[in-house]
Each structure stands twice: as structure tokens, then as C-alpha cells.
Amino acid sequence: MAKRNVTYQDxxxxxxxxxxxxxxxxxxxxxxxxxxxxxxxxxxDVLDYKSNKVARILANGQTEFxxxxxxxxxxxxxxxxxxxxxxxxxxxxxxxxxxxxxSHEETERRYISELLSYKVxxxxxxxxxxxxxxxxxxxxxxxxxxxEDRYISSVNTDNYSGAxxxxxxxxxxxxxxxxxxxxxxxxxxxxxSARITGFTDVCERHGMDCRILPYTLGNSYDxxxxxxxxxxxxxxxxxxxxxxxxxxxxxxxxGIVLNHILRKYGHLPDEFKIIGxxxxxxxxxxxxxxxxxxxxxxxxxxxxxxLLVRQISEYATGASARxxxxxxxxxxxxxxxxxxxxxxxxxxxxxxxxxxxxSRP
Amino acid sequence: MAKRNVTYQDxxxxxxxxxxxxxxxxxxxxxxxxxxxxxxxxxxDVLDYKSNKVARILANGQTEFxxxxxxxxxxxxxxxxxxxxxxxxxxxxxxxxxxxxxSHEETERRYISELLSYKVxxxxxxxxxxxxxxxxxxxxxxxxxxxEDRYISSVNTDNYSGAxxxxxxxxxxxxxxxxxxxxxxxxxxxxxSARITGFTDVCERHGMDCRILPYTLGNSYDxxxxxxxxxxxxxxxxxxxxxxxxxxxxxxxxGIVLNHILRKYGHLPDEFKIIGxxxxxxxxxxxxxxxxxxxxxxxxxxxxxxLLVRQISEYATGASARxxxxxxxxxxxxxxxxxxxxxxxxxxxxxxxxxxxxSRP
DNA sequence: TTGTAAGCGTTATCAA
DNA sequence: TTGATAACGCTTACAA
Numbered sequence: 200m201a202k203r204n205v206t207y208q209d210x211x212x213x214x215x216x217x218x219x220x221x222x223x224x225x226x227x228x229x230x231x232x233x234x235x236x237x238x239x240x241x242x243x244d245v246l247d248y249k250s251n252k253v254a255r256i257l258a259n260g261q262t263e264f265x266x267x268x269x270x271x272x273x274x275x276x277x278x279x280x281x282x283x284x285x286x287x288x289x290x291x292x293x294x295x296x297x298x299x300x301x302s303h304e305e306t307e308r309r310y311i312s313e314l315l316s317y318k319v320x321x322x323x324x325x326x327x328x329x330x331x332x333x334x335x336x337x338x339x340x341x342x343x344x345x346x347e348d349r350y351i352s353s354v355n356t357d358n359y360s361g362a363x364x365x366x367x368x369x370x371x372x373x374x375x376x377x378x379x380x381x382x383x384x385x386x387x388x389x390x391x392s393a394r395i396t397g398f399t400d401v402c403e404r405h406g407m408d409c410r411i412l413p414y415t416l417g418n419s420y421d422x423x424x425x426x427x428x429x430x431x432x433x434x435x436x437x438x439x440x441x442x443x444x445x446x447x448x449x450x451x452x453x454g455i456v457l458n459h460i461l462r463k464y465g466h467l468p469d470e471f472k473i474i475g476x477x478x479x480x481x482x483x484x485x486x487x488x489x490x491x492x493x494x495x496x497x498x499x500x501x502x503x504x505x506l507l508v509r510q511i512s513e514y515a516t517g518a519s520a521r522x523x524x525x526x527x528x529x530x531x532x533x534x535x536x537x538x539x540x541x542x543x544x545x546x547x548x549x550x551x552x553x554x555x556x557x558s559r560p
Numbered sequence: 561m562a563k564r565n566v567t568y569q570d571x572x573x574x575x576x577x578x579x580x581x582x583x584x585x586x587x588x589x590x591x592x593x594x595x596x597x598x599x600x601x602x603x604x605d606v607l608d609y610k611s612n613k614v615a616r617i618l619a620n621g622q623t624e625f626x627x628x629x630x631x632x633x634x635x636x637x638x639x640x641x642x643x644x645x646x647x648x649x650x651x652x653x654x655x656x657x658x659x660x661x662x663s664h665e666e667t668e669r670r671y672i673s674e675l676l677s678y679k680v681x682x683x684x685x686x687x688x689x690x691x692x693x694x695x696x697x698x699x700x701x702x703x704x705x706x707x708e709d710r711y712i713s714s715v716n717t718d719n720y721s722g723a724x725x726x727x728x729x730x731x732x733x734x735x736x737x738x739x740x741x742x743x744x745x746x747x748x749x750x751x752x753s754a755r756i757t758g759f760t761d762v763c764e765r766h767g768m769d770c771r772i773l774p775y776t777l778g779n780s781y782d783x784x785x786x787x788x789x790x791x792x793x794x795x796x797x798x799x800x801x802x803x804x805x806x807x808x809x810x811x812x813x814x815g816i817v818l819n820h821i822l823r824k825y826g827h828l829p830d831e832f833k834i835i836g837x838x839x840x841x842x843x844x845x846x847x848x849x850x851x852x853x854x855x856x857x858x859x860x861x862x863x864x865x866x867l868l869v870r871q872i873s874e875y876a877t878g879a880s881a882r883x884x885x886x887x888x889x890x891x892x893x894x895x896x897x898x899x900x901x902x903x904x905x906x907x908x909x910x911x912x913x914x915x916x917x918x919s920r921p
Numbered sequence: 922t923t924g925t926a927a928g929c930g931t932t933a934t935c936a937a
Numbered sequence: 938t939t940g941a942t943a944a945c946g947c948t949t950a951c952a953a
Contacts, residue, residue: 251679313655
């Protein structure tokens with residue numbers, strides 16, 4: 200690291216104060232006389248002091264880091280969430296160390312252990328790879344967003360209600376059959392899988408024919424496109440003459456469906472009714488604006504940060520309590536059972552139905 | 561930080577070795593006998609040791625951090641680049657502290673000083689806010705991607721050649737007039753502004769009528785859409801009966817143009833020829849696949865990382881040299897002129913013209 | 922209001 | 938092959 204860094208020591212020497220005073224100047228300026236403050240400020244200038252948070256972390260344990268794991272960024276939804284998370288810096292001051300998830304458990308585990316070794320104060324997990332029971336075991340605050348969350352706190356869209364609204368809209372469009380295109384990799388724990396139950400419940404209630412069309416999740420847009428277009432062809436071939444309501448698990452998929460149909464017919468025939476999920480800008484901006492169930496991403500992020508920040512501070516006080524607690528009997532320190540375990544809190548954010556051109560009754 | 565961390569000290573005590581040996585076990589395992597290695601491995605298990613990179617950083621100065629500043633993530637281009645950067649973790653092991661840029665200089669300056677205080681080893685800058693001369697002054701390796709780069713290393717698409725190819729295509733389409741929609745906020749230093757010169761040069765060469773249509777950059781998709789649609793209306797009103805070649809500075813804009821026209825006419829009239837820039841998936845996936853000049857994002861990122869990593873290592877050796885150098889005359893340490901200054905290296909990546917449905921001759 | 926001194930958990934430099 | 942000991946740069950009791 201180039202030459203030697205200018206440290207408190209240097210400032211102390213230069214000003215004639217002690218390191219402690221310099222430290223106080225930064226952390227509790229009121230506790231230093233105005234006059235001395237000025238002397239120190241000047242010294243800072245002259246010596247061209249640059250703060251070193253690494254040393255600070257080592258001394259007081261506050262990294263101001265949050266680890267964030269997204270599954271990918273080619274889905275607009277995740278890009279948008281990430282953007283919103285990054286912007287919370289202004290409000291909370293946390294810096295984000297970001298990993299773009301792999302679907303290999305082992306790889307993602309390595310990400311996490313990196314994050315832990317950098318002493319991140321909390322984790323935001325959007326990726327689906329590691330089960331929540333394991334995430335809970337790491338002993339630091341974790342908030343999941345739109346993923347399986349049994350053992351950890353989370354913020355989710357009310358997927359069930361979203362699916363219900365979407366399917367009701369298709370019902371009102373007098374569809375003969377309802378199709379739901381979704382990834383097949385969800386286990387029932389994943390919140391988004393409530394979109395499936397919501398869908399089937401409404402279909403049953405109204406006695407509508409319905410079918411789930413699963414695709415396997417790839418890791419590129421192209422991949423998705425190919426798979427979805429095959430599905431659409433299948434739909435077209437299977438239900439000639441019927442009015443088909445197609446509920447897609449996300450707007451990207453809905454866009455692919457819409458465009459494929461437009462390309463084939465030159466317009467959107469009345470026999471197709473489409474609705475997506477997420478509320479991405481792309482949906483509104485499509486040639487025929489795509490109906491969608493909009494997730495309130497801003498609220499998701501806001502709640503997630505609130506939850507995480509609160510847990511971090513509860514964790515901090517809890518930790519010092521435990522610390523004091525175990526001062527006497529260090530022989531128990533090893534097998535401590537001190538893994539972080541506040542009761543997980545789950546927040547639900549309602550989505551907003553946006554009926555648009557692809558599904559007018 | 562919960563209880564007390566298990567440290568080398570504890571492992572040393574448990575195994576009967578010294579801290580030094582434990583350290584060596586991690587950093588140069590060969591230098592510890594296999595037998596002792598096993599003992600230590602066991603101790604790690606029993607004590608449930610978790611490594612602490614913060615301490616390591618303080619001791620050896622290697623943070624393995626790269627600071628990354630993107631302008632936003634709602635433009636697919638940036639999201640894609642970010643994703644590719646994050647994925648280089650597998651290859652280089654660098655972790656990324658990410659900031660989503662503000663357009664306020666002061667704010668972004670705060671981001672950077674945060675990054676510096678965390679001792680990031682290098683900076684990747686996609687954001688346009690801070691001029692390169694200032695970035696160069698921070699004294700750490702910086703690589704710019706597609707932004708003004710006079711005083712720092714950079715990787716850029718060959719924008720001029722891209723614009724030339726795009727405009728030539730419009731010429732081959734026998735357009736009567738060529739329009740170029742671009743942000744007006746570029747100063748000539750920004751590499752993307754070469755798209756304008758490329759455009760006008762080709763128009764001149766072929767004696768084609770042409771016009772630049774600037775819009776002011778907002779900070780949301782909606783904003784962009786409104787502005788661009790106004791421009792399209794203006795084009796339609798201004799050049800009736802003429803074949804209009806529209807070269808957009810990015811695919812998002814091209815998509816807005818296309819869709820607005822499709823919505824208005826129900827199809828893409830032959831009098832409109834459209835081509836975008838970037839090569840985003842959305843362009844290919846549009847109803848009428850949009851011609852575009854594809855940036856090779858993978859190569860951009862690969863080159864950027866190569867450059868940065870090389871600079872980091874040159875910087876490290878240079879730094880130790882300077883260190884040794886100034887050992888004698890510490891009185892000069894203060895005003896050192898030691899700001900990092902290898903000659904900036906600029907890499908150019910050729911874009912690839914993808915002629916598609918929106919501009920068939 | 923200021924100073925002393927003991928950490929924080931590693932790595933680095935010598936010796937042995 | 939291993940160990941003592943001094944960094945690294947900041948915070949934090951505890952004293953003064």
C-alpha cells in the first residue's frame with residue numbers, strides 16, 4: 200500500500216495531542232475544544248490524512264457491510280431490487296458486497312463464507328440456492344426477499360392474492376382454458392409457488408379448465424426464450440378455437456409469449472389473454488401493454504432494510520448480553536448454541552393488479 | 561460481535577503450536593508437517609474457527625476488494641455489465657463493493673471516499689459523474705468503461721465504427737433522411753459521442769440529409785419513454801412521405817421508437833428504418849427484431865478486469881519500490897507526488913452489426 | 922477535556 | 938519446520 204499511510208499517530212505527533220484525542224475528534228467532536236478541533240483539521244489537510252475503516256472495523260467490529268446475493272441480473276426484477284437496495288446507502292450508510300448467485304450450492308456457500316469472513320453485519324438473500332435452515336445457522340441477521348423463508352425473516356409479495364387477481368381477470372375475460380407458465384423448480388416453500396395455488400384455486404372455484412406448464416430454469420435469457428416459445432407453440436396446437444388465458448409467472452416470460460404470438464399472427468387475436476407478474480417497465484412498454492401483477496419493489500426493499508437493520512441492532516445488544524453472560528464460564532464457549540435466533544418475522548407486501556391491453560374482458 | 565471470536569491464539573493454545581504456525585497452515589500449508597496439519601485441521605473443527613479477513617487486511621494490506629460504480633441498473637446494458645463483473649469472482653477472487661451512481665458529484669465523491677477508506681485495491685467506473693482527471697488523482701488503479709477516460713485507463717466499444725456501420729445500413733436502406741436520437745448531455749470526451757461523429761460523417765459522405773435529435777437524460781424509464789415518444793411524433797410530423805432512417809443511441813430508445821410506431825400504425829411501415837445500439841436481448845426479442853450494433857459486453861468486462869488486475873499488481877510492486885525508496889528521506893513523505901500514474905491504457909472493443917427486421921434494405 | 926495503554930486478529934521479520 | 942515479537946491503524950476503558 201504505497202509508502203506509509205498517514206495515521207492518527209502522525210496527526211498526534213504533528214499537533215501535539217494523543218491518538219485518543221484524534222480518535223475523539225472523529226467520533227465525538229463535541230468532546231474536543233473548538234480550538235483544538237481547528238488545529239486537528241489543519242493537520243489533516245497538511246498531512247493529507249485518509250481514513251482507514253479497516254482498522255476501525257478491527258477495533259470496534261462495525262463493518263457497515265451488508266452482503267447481498269442475487270440470482271442474476273438479466274431479470275429486470277432483480278436488477279431493480281438491487282438498485283433499490285444500493286440506494287438505501289443514503290439512508291442507512293451500509294455498503295453492499297454483492298454476489299451474483301450461482302445455482303451450485305457449494306459455490307454459493309463459498310460466497311457466503313467470504314461474506315462472513317469480511318464480517319458483514321447482515322445478509323440480504325434473493326438467491327434461492329441455499330435453504331433457509333442453513334442460512335439461519337450462520338448466526339447473523341438474514342432477510343430473504345421472495346424466496347423460501349421458513350427459518351429466517353423475509354419480505355414477500357402476497358403472491359397468492361396476486362395470482363388470484365390475475366386469474367380472476369382471465370375469468371372475466373371469459374377464457375375457456377387457463378394456462379399457467381411457471382418454473383418447475385419451485386418447491387412449495389418458495390413464496391412464488393403460491394402463484395400456482397392462487398391460480399388453481401380460482402380456476403376450480405369458477406370451474407375453469409386449467410393447466411400448469413412448467414419449464415426448467417436456465418441461466419440466460421436466450422434459454423428462457425427458446426423454452427417459452429416451445430410452450431406457446433404447444434398451447435396453440437393443443438387448444439384450437441378456445442379462448443386461452445395465459446398467466447405467466449413473470450413479465451419477461453409474458454413478453455416472450457406476447458411477441459411470439461404477435462409475430463405469428465401480426466396482431467394479438469382475441470383468443471389469447473395474457474397476464475404477467477412483477478410490474479416491470481418492459482411490460483407497460485410492450486407494443487400491446489401487458490397486464491401484470493405489479494410487485495411493489497420499493498416497499499419490498501424498504502421493509503427488508505427495516506427488518507435487517509432492526510435485527511442487526513437487536514443482534515448487537517443481544518451479543519453484548521451474551522458476552523457478559525459467558526464471561527464466567529468460558530469452558531462452555533466452544534459449543535455455545537449462540538447461533539442468532541430472534542424469531543423470524545415475515546412481512547407481506549400486497550401486489551397491485553395492472554389490467555392492460557393483453558387482457559381486456 | 562457475539563461472544564469472543566475463535567482466533568489463531570485459541571487454535572495455538574489448543575494444539576500447542578504458536579500463532580505463527582497456524583498462520584502458515586493457512587498461507588503455506590507445505591511448510592507445516594502433514595501430521596501437524598492434521599492436528600490443526602482437527603482443532604479448527606472442534607473450535608469451529610471462522611476466518612477473519614478484516615484482521616488479515618490490516619496486517620497485509622490486501623483487501624481483495626474492487627469498488628464498482630454504475631450509473632443505474634434500469635438500463636439493461638449496465639445490469640449486464642455488472643453481472644459479468646460480479647461473475648469474474650470465480651476467476652480473480654475479487655469481491656465487489658457496489659454503488660449505484662448518483663448524478664450529484666458530491667454524492668459520488670462520498671461513495672468514492674468510502675471505497676477508498678475500505679482500501680479497495682482498484683476501481684471500475686461506469687458512471688459518468690466524476691471527471692477522469694479527478695479519478696486519476698486518487699492514486700489507485702482505475703478502469704473506466706464506456707465513459708470519459710482521458711486521464712485513466714479504459715475499455716470502450718469502438719463507437720465510431722459502430723455508428724458508421726449503423727448509418728451505412730440506413731444508407732443501404734435508401735433513406736431520404738437520417739435521424740439520430742441521442743442524449744444531449746454528452747461532452748465530446750465521452751466515447752459514446754463518437755456515435756454522433758460516425759453518424760454525421762457517413763451522412764455527409766453519402767450526401768444524405770441528417771439531423772441530431774437530442775433529449776435530456778432523466779433518471780427513470782418512464783421519463784425516457786415520454787421524451788422519446790415526443791421526438792418520434794415530431795419526426796412523423798416533420799418528414800411525411802420520406803423514408804426516415806432512425807439511429808438510436810441505445811436499444812432501449814430504439815424499442816420505444818419501434819413500439820410507438822407499431823402502436824400507431826399497427827405495423828412497421830416501410831418508410832421507417834430503425835437501428836439501435838448495445839445489442840441487448842430486448843432488441844432481438846422485440847416483435848420486429850431490432851437491428852442493433854452489439855457491444856461485446858463479455859469482452860468489455862474481460863478486458864477491463866485484465867487491465868485493472870495488471871495495474872493492481874504493477875501498483876503493488878511500484879508501491880514497495882517507492883516505499884524502499886523513501887525510507888531514507890521521510891521528510892518528503894508528506895507532499896510525495898506519489899499519486900499512481902502508470903500511463904493510461906485504452907482498449908477498444910469492436911462492436912458487431914446485427915442487421916434485423918427493423919432495417920431491411 | 923485529554924492521555925495511557927491494552928486490545929482487535931491477522932501477517933511479517935527474525936531467530937532458533 | 939517452528940516460535941517470539943513487532944507491526945497494521947483504530948477504539949476504548951480507565952486515569953488524570
